[in-house]
Amino acid sequence: MKVGDLVRxxxxxxxxxxxxxxxxHMTQKKVWRTHLQGPKVNWAQIDPEPHAGVLYAHNDDTIxxxxxxxxxxxxxx
Numbered sequence: 001m002k003v004g005d006l007v008r009x010x011x012x013x014x015x016x017x018x019x020x021x022x023x024x025h026m027t028q029k030k031v032w033r034t035h036l037q038g039p040k041v042n043w044a045q046i047d048p049e050p051h052a053g054v055l056y057a058h059n060d061d062t063i064x065x066x067x068x069x070x071x072x073x074x075x076x077x
Contacts, residue, residue, distance in 0.1 A: 001052060002026070006073040009065065020073050021054035024062050031066055 001007065005023045028048035032041045052070055053062035 001050075001067055001070065001072060005052075007052065007054060007070045008073050010069055010071055019056060019058070021056040021063075023052045024055045025053040027051050027053065027064060029064060029066075 001023060003023050003026060006020050007023055008018050008020050011018050027050075029051045030043055030046050030048050032043070032046065037046075050067040051064045052067055053064050054070070055062050
């Protein structure tokens with residue numbers, strides 16, 4: 001995944017939007033997933049992971065989303 005890619009959020013539930021968005025920037029952030037790591041946060045235990053700053057038509061600003069939760073839209077389909 002790189003800046004300029006058209007991406008879609010991998011819908012984990014039926015209410016999640018699958019509208020395409022544009023990757024505007026890439027960054028590294030830490031994520032604590034309570035469903036996997038438990039409710040007690042310990043930032044020292046985890047490393048940063050890649051996030052994409054995604055611009056959607058319905059937002060005025062970007063949303064930083066973990067790359068693992070996005071898929072590149074294949075425009076040839």
